[in-house]
Amino acid sequence: MLLPSKVKFRKMHKGRGRNKRKATTKLDVSFGGYGLKAMDGAWVTSRQIEAARRAMTRYIKRGGKIWIRIFPDKPITFHGNENTMGSGKGAVDHYVAVIRPGTVMFEMDGISEEMAREAMRLAGYKLPMRTKFIVK
Numbered sequence: 001m002l003l004p005s006k007v008k009f010r011k012m013h014k015g016r017g018r019n020k021r022k023a024t025t026k027l028d029v030s031f032g033g034y035g036l037k038a039m040d041g042a043w044v045t046s047r048q049i050e051a052a053r054r055a056m057t058r059y060i061k062r063g064g065k066i067w068i069r070i071f072p073d074k075p076i077t078f079h080g081n082e083n084t085m086g087s088g089k090g091a092v093d094h095y096v097a098v099i100r101p102g103t104v105m106f107e108m109d110g111i112s113e114e115m116a117r118e119a120m121r122l123a124g125y126k127l128p129m130r131t132k133f134i135v136k
Contacts, residue, residue: 001046001047001049001050002046002049002050002068002071002072002095003046003072003095004071004072004073004095007073007075010075010092011075011077011089011092012074012075015098020041021100022100022101022102023038023099023100023101023102023103024100025103026069026070026103026104026105027102027103027104028104028136029104029107029134029135029136030069030104030107031067031069031107031109032065032066032067032107032108032109032110032136033107033108033109033113033116033135033136034107034108034109034113034116034117034120034133034134034135034136035104035105035106035107035108035120035133035134035135035136036104036105036106036107036120036123036124036131036132036133036134037102037103037104037105037131037132037133037134038099038100038101038102038103038104038105038127038129038130038131039101039129039130039131039132040101040129040130041098041099041100041101041129042099042127042128042129043074043076043096043097043098043099043128044070044072044096044097044099044105044127044128044129045072045094045095045096046072046094046095046096046097047094048126048127048128049068049070049072049097051126052105052106052123052124052126052127053066053068053106053123055119055122055123055125055126056106056108056119056120056122056123059115059118059119059122060108060111060115060116060119063110063111063115064108064109064110064111064115064116065108065109065110066106066107066108067106067107067108068105068106069103069104069105069106069107070097070099070103070105071097072094072095072096072097073095073097074095074096074097074098075092075094075095076092076093076094076095076096077089077090077091077092077093078090078091078093099129104134105127105131106120106123108120113135116133117133120133121133
């Protein structure tokens with residue numbers, strides 16, 4: 001699973017206005033010939049990224065190349081049950097990547113378009129938002 005090796009600050013604020021703005025970076029397919037674009041905003045966990053990567057890799061049977069354009073660098077804390085209020089912020093539980101609508105998350109090259117389309121469709125099932133297959 002992906003997670004940062006070292007962070008400057010251990011815990012992060014949640015942030016306001018989530019999923020309202022469109023993406024300003026990673027809008028086009030840069031490395032491969034095909035891409036998987038997010039249609040909605042969401043938090044994608046490192047487990048979901050790994051599940052999508054495995055689904056694509058299994059389908060293309062080690063042919064072609066896959067690029068992962070997102071990285072989970074936002075720490076999410078978990079407080080646990082039956083803790084009283086005022087006992088501080090919880091410990092870091094997992095990491096997420098903040099995805100805005102329009103972000104290209106995965107790219108692929110070296111295989112046919114039909115194969116890439118099916119692999120991306122399988123990967124899209126593992127992600128918590130609507131996705132779209134795009135061609136360079």
